[in-house]
Amino acid sequence: DGEAVGAVGIDVESGEIVLVESSAVILAAGGLTKLYKRNSASINMGGEAFSLALHAGAELIDMEFVQFFPIGHLAPRMVGMDPIMWDPFRYKVGGRLLNGNFEEFIHNYGASDSGTYTARRDVASYAIYKEVEEGRGSPHGGVWLSFDHISEDVMKEKFGPMIGRLAKNGIDLQKSAIEVSPIAHYHMGGIRVDTQMKTRVPGLYAAGEAVGGANGATRLSGNAIPEAFVFGERAGRFSAAFAKGRSRMPIEEAAATAIISEPKFQLKKGAKPDGSATALMTELQSLMWDKVGLFRTGEKLEQALLRIRTMKKDDLRNIIIPDNAPFNQALLDWYELRAGLLCAESVTLAAINRTESRGAHQREDITEASPEFERNQTVELSGDELVTGWAEVPRISYTLEAKQAAVI
Incomplete structure (x- = not known):
């Protein structure tokens, strides 16, 4: 019914599918800077939060802005x-x-x-x-x-x-x-939420670097840690209040299992891992660095989008995964690659649409900012296709009051 009712995952040790029922879900799995060949990210910052959000029906925002x-x-x-x-x-x-x-x-x-x-x-x-x-x-x-x-x-x-x-x-x-x-180093884009950290999917919240739209076109130094504290507290507080007034809804096991069993037809008994997913991830990282990196052009972005979509449509489907239930690293690599490709496509598509230079999005073929694009760009999943749109930037009128700083 279009509501978040829990999560489904894999127990790495046993290989069993695990269902977790919950009255509210918070996505706090970080950003996507691992998708670039040179990065300061931990190994798990491959955009999984954004992929999960898209598949759940949430919107992303400001995906083109990578710092x-x-x-x-x-x-x-x-x-x-x-x-x-x-x-x-x-x-x-x-x-x-x-x-x-x-x-x-x-x-x-x-x-x-x-x-x-x-x-x-x-x-x-x-x-x-x-x-x-x-x-x-x-x-x-x-x-x-x-x-x-x-x-x-x-x-x-x-x-x-x-x-x-x-x-x-x-x-x-x-x-x-x-x-x-x-x-x-950092991604200004992410999941679109309101001030209570709610997505447009009832019961689904986000926090930390998984949240988009808080930093505009570039981030000021030092914002990330307080962002994690503030967004984490608010997501926890408002999701708890939501869960308190909502009865837990049972997960439909067959539907949930089908979601995570997508690569089942690629599992082969007795097959040996060939490293295909790892090799494709390495290629994706180089592609993002070379074509969707620090300074972009329309030509480079179109080349990247074409290759990413081919990898997503063809290469991902041709990976053979050993049917080993416990500690199946090849299967985990496949899931990470699937999420990474969807996120890379989101960044690239959004960068193509923003035909200007602004903040962390710098195009060598269009070097000036345009008032036309003083807007947020959104990304959502419609079937298997990414769809982009534009939203006006919320503007809040307020006055800062002068206060005496405490002496420490």
Whole structure:
């Protein structure tokens, strides 16, 4: 009847289908930045929340806006450390960005660090992207970040215990530069909700980075953590109130089982995993990075959309999955790929429709913002097809009152 009544999943250990009845459901499975070749995401940030929302009948919003962090770690290999750790140190200590020829280049892009190396993030991202595109990148396709002009005493003072952790990764900033590159970091788009975190599906709520529309075309630094706290509290409070006044509805087992058993015809007794889903996910990540990444064009976006739809229609259906009930990683990879392809299609389709440059959506073929597109774009699933639409941006009139800050 178009209402959220629970969830269906797979017990990985046993391979059994699990039904969970609930009077309300909250989707809080994060964003989709894992879909890009270079990203700061955990391994489970592949857009599953958005795929689940679409299949449940909810709308997505602002899917074209993906935020890229300019100074992400690229090489050498680093374990147990944040890939976006370098940007604060670049500002704090004065790290120099150098191209593959070990030349400073920021000044060639209309910015001057004047010895302080504090170029804006968008300028740094564009400059790095262009240096690599024009063949002046570092060996791994980024640029160099160098601290070799900073004294050892200053480095120890500013980096503190990080020096020891870097040493365990074989990195000595006094002796060699590290390679950095823009990386996918955050997604402003997501599930469309109201102020109570409700979707348009009764009983279905969302929280955290799974929510779209809260940050506009780009996110201010520091918003993500309070966003998780505020949206999480509100989703919990309002979903609990909704559930309290609603009788739990039984899940139709046959219908629920059919939803999750979609790849059943691809399960083969005795088959060996061939890594097809993993290979396709790797291809998808490269495709999103190359065609739907930092700077876009209509031609690149159309090429990406065509390949994504072919992968979704043909390649996904041709994957052979071993019929091993317990710990069937090949089956889990298939589900992740299915969700990733739907999300990638949503981002790409929305980017094609927004024929302007705004915020994190930058098109090299249309470089200016247009008043016509000062609107939110929505995405929904109609049958097997994605359908987009436009919605006016809610505008709230309010006045901020001056208050005395507490002295701590």
